[in-house]
Amino acid sequence: xxxxxQPEDQVNVAEGNPLTVKCTxxxxxxxxxxxxxxxxxxxxxxxxxxxxxxxxxxxxxxFEAEFNKSQTSFHLKKPSALVSDSALYFCAVSRxxxxxxxxxxxxxxxxxxxxP
Amino acid sequence: xxxxxxxxxxxxxxxxxxxxxxxTVEGTSNPNLYWYRQAAGRGLQLLFYSVGIGxxxxxxxxxxxxxxxxxxxxxxxxKKLLLSDSGFYLCAWSVxxxxxxxxxxxxxxxRLTVL
Numbered sequence: 500x501x502x503x504x505q506p507e508d509q510v511n512v513a514e515g516n517p518l519t520v521k522c523t524x525x526x527x528x529x530x531x532x533x534x535x536x537x538x539x540x541x542x543x544x545x546x547x548x549x550x551x552x553x554x555x556x557x558x559x560x561x562f563e564a565e566f567n568k569s570q571t572s573f574h575l576k577k578p579s580a581l582v583s584d585s586a587l588y589f590c591a592v593s594r595x596x597x598x599x600x601x602x603x604x605x606x607x608x609x610x611x612x613x614x615p
Numbered sequence: 616x617x618x619x620x621x622x623x624x625x626x627x628x629x630x631x632x633x634x635x636x637x638x639t640v641e642g643t644s645n646p647n648l649y650w651y652r653q654a655a656g657r658g659l660q661l662l663f664y665s666v667g668i669g670x671x672x673x674x675x676x677x678x679x680x681x682x683x684x685x686x687x688x689x690x691x692x693x694k695k696l697l698l699s700d701s702g703f704y705l706c707a708w709s710v711x712x713x714x715x716x717x718x719x720x721x722x723x724x725x726r727l728t729v730l
Binding site: 531533541544545593605608 | 659
């Protein structure tokens with residue numbers, strides 16, 4: 500069965516330090532992988548995606564993610580965290596087409612808290 | 616560019632009252648449309664998705680229903696709300712079929728409180 504795991508409910512980081520939000524997946528075939536961010540009482544905003552090619556993907560707001568096929572991971576990273584990065588982060592994988600028309604499978608979300 | 620609108624943004628309703636949340640997409644045609652519910656600011660639960668006018672698939676049995684009267688309009692309804700229907704409802708769209716990579720684009724959400 501297809502699944503996405505975000506092993507940490509919360510990640511705490513000091514401002515200026517690097518941050519990592521972890522994501523692992525289990526999916527057949529070649530996955531399409533995504534990261535979304537959600538600020539309080541707002542919809543999810545697309546950050547970045549991996550489809551194919553370079554394993555390091557750069558996205559919005561200085562975030563990047565590294566696709567690691569052998570470890571089936573897609574961790575979100577940022578070299579220097581900002582207080583404004585504090586939000587809920589979701590990892591997602593796309594189901595193969597022909598099944599549910601491309602629905603995404605979401606992880607449970609990781610709350611990122613960046614302290615000044 | 617494509618945009619997605621949801622309304623109302625917030626709603627407080629008594630138990631047993633009806634519900635109608637609306638979602639419209641602009642700037643694209645033939646999208647897939649989705650309704651998600653997010654409880655307690657956490658995980659997302661897919662409620663309904665639609666691949667075309669009048670075509671609705673339900674992911675979980677529940678007190679809610681969805682309709683797609685027009686290509687870019689998706690409506691979430693209930694005849695009688697329950698306390699457990701409270702939550703944050705998100706509408707989303709994606710490019711249909713193999714023209715897209717599966718990513719979803721979300722509206723700003725509708726906060727429903729049932730009292």
